[in-house]
Amino acid sequence: WDVAATSLGPMLVAATDKGVTVAASGADAVAGADVVITMLPNGTLVKQCYADVMDSAPRGALFIDSSTIDVDSAKQAHAMALAKGLASLDAPVSGGDLGAKEARLVIMVGGEAGRRGRELVGVATGQDHRGAIAGQVGGTGKSDAAATAGDQGHFSVERSGVMAVS
Secondary structure (H helix, E strand, O other), rough: OOOOOOHHHHHHHHHOOOOOOOOOOOHHHHHHOOEEEEEEHEEEEEEHHOOOOOOHOOOOOOEEEEOOHHHHHHHHHHHHHHHHHOOOEEOOOEEEHHHHHHHOOOEEEEOOOOOOHHHHHHHHHHHHEEEEEEEEOOOHHHHHHHHHHHHOOOOOEEEOOOOEEO
């Protein structure tokens, strides 16, 4: 995936047409935000993004990374957030293009982000948002381990929320 701003032209126009405010930079986007959600192709980019924007986020903001990345990167990103006085959850999304098209995505949440983080997990697990299933799978990095296992075909999640391990 090309995540350079220059490759986003048509998407930015479409987002703006739908009323989305496009920020000039990542730092501008997180300034004043209570919740920041990232979804990037790899752990190196997640950590770089966090380093670039965390100083602009208000103390106590909740960073949720929805990338499927390696466990060490997830733990390092979490430590970066804590060092800045920010809350952090890793919540990778599994299901791929087909899961998105069929509204059968799975969100696995890991980390200890306090009451607000648990409330967000509760909202995600208590409601059917176009077929997404969410659940907390343990501490920091555990969700990335689960997502990797799922991507490798070691388990599947049915609409009932039951995880089948193979």
